[in-house]
Amino acid sequence: MPATNPLDEKVKHGLRFAGSVITAGPALAPKGNSLRSRSEDPFAILSAWTPCLLVNPADHLCSEYVGYFEHRKKMEEIGAGAIERLANQHSLGLFMSVVGRGAEAAEPLHLFPSANLTVNLTPSQDFKQAHGIHQWWRPELHLKCNLYKYK
Template sequence: MMASERDVFGLSGPGHLTLTDWKNPDHRRSVAASLVQGVYVMERDRQQNRQGPEALAPTWWEFFHYHIIRKLVDDADFSIFGAIYEFKFPTANQSHSAAPEAPKYIIAFRGTITKPDSILQDLKSDLDFIRNCLHRNSRFELAMQAVQDIVSDVGPLNVWLCGHSLGSAMAMLAGKNMAKTNIFLESFLFNPPFVSAPIERIKDKKLKQGIRLAGSVITALGAIAVKSHQGRSISEDSFAMWSAWVPCLFVNPEDHFCSKYIRNFEHREKMEKIGAGGIGRLATQNSKRDLLLTAFGKESDPLHLLPSANLIINKSPSADFRTAHGIQQWWRPDLQLKYKTYLYE
């Protein structure tokens, strides 16, 4: 089977980064995205039986002086869903001290691959995310243990978390879990999915704003009701624990899977400006579905809700949804990016 151009680093990768400046945010973003792509290509190598010199994946990490120390493999279908990379110069007289800003280890997770050898387990993980039970997913349990082991061995300053789409959700959950223990990992979350009602399709801006405001009020009232019944808001403790974690969220407004993050943070800011910050903060901490589950005694912590983030929006035009959602956009050298940091206080 002929390889897709997107899998070939020399054709579609960031070959322009012949010298990586680890202090440059564009370079850091490109490296993180490339190593996530390496996981995608590694799994496609496996499915298409590309081995040895025919394998296309290694160039995606070797170009940046990384090598694989562990593949994260699903127990059910043996698909590769993640990888742990270690920084290592190719010559013996060079060491990590030659590039101290480079992370010693990068843990990366891919998203869904719609091919027969992996689609069933990928879709199962997708559904677990939608149902807000990704934390019980066997694939995530392997990922979480891998993150904890690496951080325990080398410390948090030497580790990056990276992921795209479903893999971004896994990296986000792993990052949240570590943040709850006061360990804050530098994280690059590409096109992280946000489950919500599709109100962005409504054309009337005033109607959309009214719906968002009403939704915030309803969610805040629900949180107050649960707090009065149980003695606390279901998410206030966890929000306080991980609010110091500020992951990088890379989103495209034309990707309906992740674009709600833009509206979510903007809406919270607007609520502050109109003097309804308390309502906005309560709504940020909770989702209506998870409040309902908690009211019936099922403790639920909505994965997609974040207190703080560095939001990076790709303002460059996208040819189609596949382009807007794809990992390939994030190493392009000509991106038009908008940066905004949101801190929860």
């Protein structure tokens, strides 16, 4: 598995930060009853559930979970946790409906409020190995586990 470039990681974090601010912005605008109550918000409803996610950084289909939860952690560390929590509660569909495009955008079903994230750091030969379930049966696994709880 190739080493990640620190500059690439900074760019990704910057893009995620900008996306969080853009997504959270419309939620702050006074719009009467247009925002869902907490009891109707799918993100809030899911917040008590903590699924176990098993991912491999070389698996491009699932590896973004690592970036997603790391980004949330970084936002907390720099004091922007409230922005990130607000952005996570409100989908990009809300932003698009405010600017008048795609009012019925789909919910971001790939986002979890909480997760027990297990990352397989054992090198993989290719995508098939990185995505396959058989990788989790190997005896020489190098794993990193983190619990991310939504506040």
